[in-house]
Amino acid sequence: MAAITSIPVSPPPLSILKILQQPRSLIVLVLLMWLPLMLNVMLAGSISETVRPYLLLPAIPSALILYGVGVLSWRESPIAIIGLTLIFFWLIVAVSVPFLPLVDPNKPIAPFAPIGAVKNNHYFILGADFKGRDMLARTLWGCQRVLVWGVTATLVAYLVGCIFGLVAGYLGGWWDQVISFIANVLLSFPVMVLFILIMNYLGASGFNIVIAVTFASAPAIMRIVRGLTFDTKNRDYIFAAQTRGEHPLRIMIYELLPNARGPIIVDACLRLGYTTVAITTLTFLGLGLQPPDPDWGLMIKEAANVAKSPQFAYMLLIPALSVSSLILGFNLIADGLREMSLRD
Amino acid sequence: MSVSEQTPVLECRNLCISYFTRAGEIPAVVDFNLKLMPGEAHGIVGESGCGKSTVALAIMNYMGKNGGIVGGEILFEGRDMRTMSGEELRRIRGSKIAMVYQEPMASLNPSMKLGEQLAEVPIYHEGVSREQAIERSQKMLASVRLPDPQRIMNSYPHQISGGQQQRVVIAMALLSNPKLLLLDEPTTALDVTVEAGIVELIKEISAKFGTSLIYISHNLGLILETCSRLTVMYSGEAVESGDIGTVFTKMRHPYTRGLFSSIPVPGADKNMRPLRSIRGQLPLPFARPTGCYFGPRCDHFVAGRCDQGILPMLPVESGSSHFVRCVRFNEIDWSRATTRSDQHAPIETGAIVLNVSDMSKHYTIESGSAVLLGAKKTVKANERITFRAREAETIAIVGESGCGKSTFAKVLMGLEGATNGKVQLGDVDLANLPVQRRSENVISRLQMIFQNPFDTLNPSHSVGSQISRVIRKFGVERDPAKVEERVNQLLDIVKLPRDFAKRRPRQLSGGQKQRVGIARAFAGDPKIVIADEPVSALDVSVQAAVTGLLTDIQRENRTTLLFISHDLSVVRYLADRIIVMYLGKIMEKGTTEEIFSPPYHPYTEALLSAVPIADTSVKKRKIVLTGEIPSPSNPPPGCPFCTRCPYVMKGICDTQVPPQREMAPRHVIACHLDEATLRAMQPVITIEPREMEAELVAGGA
């Protein structure tokens, strides 16, 4: 007996994948990828141009590792992997674009150069736009702003939506009535009208896009979270926490929220898609991000007039397809996650 | 014509049924045999997941997309159902075979009047005219003992009670005059006294209509009351089958014997004759051992014999109809008592720790539509509850659904305030002290164990973190190492391996979750633990282990246990004192001895008679209640039981609140019947002396 108990019980050796799959490593990797990218885009004016690209160096390996881990952990769902591949294609482009052999996306070279043309010593793989700027460079650079503002806006909308949803769902009564009323008022506006109102009032900028998206999305998120909270708040484990005298805040964040995460994550992926559409549309309407830096919405807007003749349609199609691939990626991930959650 | 010459209504031969899932083939039922003669009632008993429902669904041919019969045959009136055409099967199902499910609402269309749903059956199957169909439906409703069939015909399903719904479903099944009626846990969702009525009805059916029955249940007592033969299933296999009398008194399979010693029958006692649970747990269908599936849990396991090949069903004596699936049944000494479990001296109770006096809790609800503002109703969930609990005492609160048990727990725990009265814990009055305003000390003295094992733990956090939260919250320990040590100790106490601390609740079985729930409740060293039906959702063989555990910890810590339950058998086994409640009021209270012997309150008497007891030596006096349970928002002004009481005195009982009659010190009955009548009551449960080949309940002899 003694012999048996004295054998040291060493934990089974963790494979690298296992280590990387732990929440802590995932969070570190995501931050390593995300923070540089965000700083790069949001603080564009205040960082010197020579330092700026080097900020992105740690983000490149992080993005590659995250993609690998994602593919390995979602092996069972091909749909999710296709979605993941689309998203990570753009993410990896976003973090590595300063190091790619591209020309300056804002430099006019040869106006209206068609796809595959060689003009002024430059090979236009995807052609040039009406000002003569290289489409390939513009498209690849353009993903940075869409990704950063789209994800940030969605995250902020989620933060706000979750807080109000938890409060309305858990505390109920008077809280619920007031919050639900405001949400219903906001939801009754057509989304685009709401966007245009807010952007017109606040002025066009990335941060104001975040505010507009929050106003437009948070009420719907609030409703989802509120519904999920209603379902879970009568569970015995919540009752147990209450009889233990836990603070309502702790119950909401620690006991309720983690159990709502499944549906929330799926919805977040879908909503990232909507937000991308919304941001592109706003920019197209001239209410969002401002020129000259490349952005898909801007590219579509600028091409809109010229692209009426079919031979220049590529100026419009290329950014449009890029937006679609990103949205498709988010939606496929949402589908894949839902499918996987239904299986077990 | 003797029975053996008749064609059986149904015969299953070496039936094997599997489900096909992503994880592979799950053999849900293996080598199942059954022969059902006309008019016979056959019981199938076994624990959750053993394949009982699968057998019934296969007979109905309702296996779903991923299920299928992979071997053997099902003969209906001598013909193999697998060779029948789809059309023929459809005709048989529904007209010759009918099924009643656990949830009555699963068989009823919520948006259609009951009369039309019933009338559809004869119209569809026999093509009779609408008038005839309605007339027959009405007759059938009367014959399942539904009062006022006319009204029921014109109601929607939600307008009648659960017990009435189940009667309608049975009536619907009988309308097509089936040869075979399958009942899958038909009373599990109902209250005991309502269940008793349905069981009585089911017994009548085979006699009156000549229908053969297959009755599926996890409750041996119910099978004893309704069936003449039974099959015991374990992990997809039939392990024993035979006549009720034989199997109940001369069982020849260790699992059957284990099952019987883990249910509380009269005579079991938590101190002198504790129940014995079966160790271990059910194997998962794809992780069954080779040889005997029961092997790892069996006391008579012999390596090399029990773990070889596939075991056949063997006749106990040649030619007998008693079969077991055990290679060693001939070698086991069945007359020897099973190993004893520990005996204990009765616990000495201590000082009074909880004093509830005249506590009432009324809810105000808006009645009817919101348009009628001001029309408010009062639901008297608890009315003048008075009792005292001592240290180390076990007090059971017994009653059926809606009697106010859970409301009482909520008031005690501080989630609701009392409307009136006092709840004294030491010198603190808890009656109107919400949990937020209670001191840490008061909160930690009162803890709770919940009914539903699947709900009691937060699925998002590990078992260890949920227990350690309580330890830290109540300041039992603060140092992380000591907290972990304490978590490990608690896991030891509830007999779970220490590495369960790192597991998530979904990796645990129901019984294991309930143990974690117990560990969590005791983590803060409480003085009083309220257990709300802690074992009713568990399998029989696990129930005994969990109740045993609860009493052990209680004995060790001298905790007061308030045990809320609807199950009088468990209560009789566990409690020192019992409080019987009905619609928010205490009907009777006294020691366990006093409650189980006359004089009774009429409701207690009915309750005692309703509880199915899995013991052939027990004889019960039948008291079947008629009448409906009144709505809690509109109870009769007098005695709440007057709508169903067999002794009711019109003019008194329904208008005047009954007096509290003290039959003995602290034995109180709230009833208008005079003392002499109460004292003249005869016992409901009598135990006839009978030769038992062995003392089943361990610790006897």
Ligand SMILES: Nc1ncnc2c1ncn2[C@@H]1O[C@H](COP(=O)(O)OP(=O)(O)OP(=O)(O)O)[C@@H](O)[C@H]1O
């Ligand atoms: N549709 C299904 N797909 C896969 N497996 C299933 C399916 N239905 C049942 N099973 C499995 O088949 C086995 C037998 O299930 P069954 O429902 O017949 O048990 P039971 O004895 O009726 O249990 P209970 O007492 O809980 O009703 C179980 O292990 C169950 O998990």
Ligand code: SF4
């Ligand atoms: S075959 Fe062996 S293991 Fe199985 S029940 Fe019989 S004695 Fe026990």
Ligand code: SF4
């Ligand atoms: S008071 Fe009347 S109705 Fe109530 S239990 Fe006694 S006899 Fe029955």
Ligand SMILES: [Mg+2]
């Ligand atoms: Mg079942």
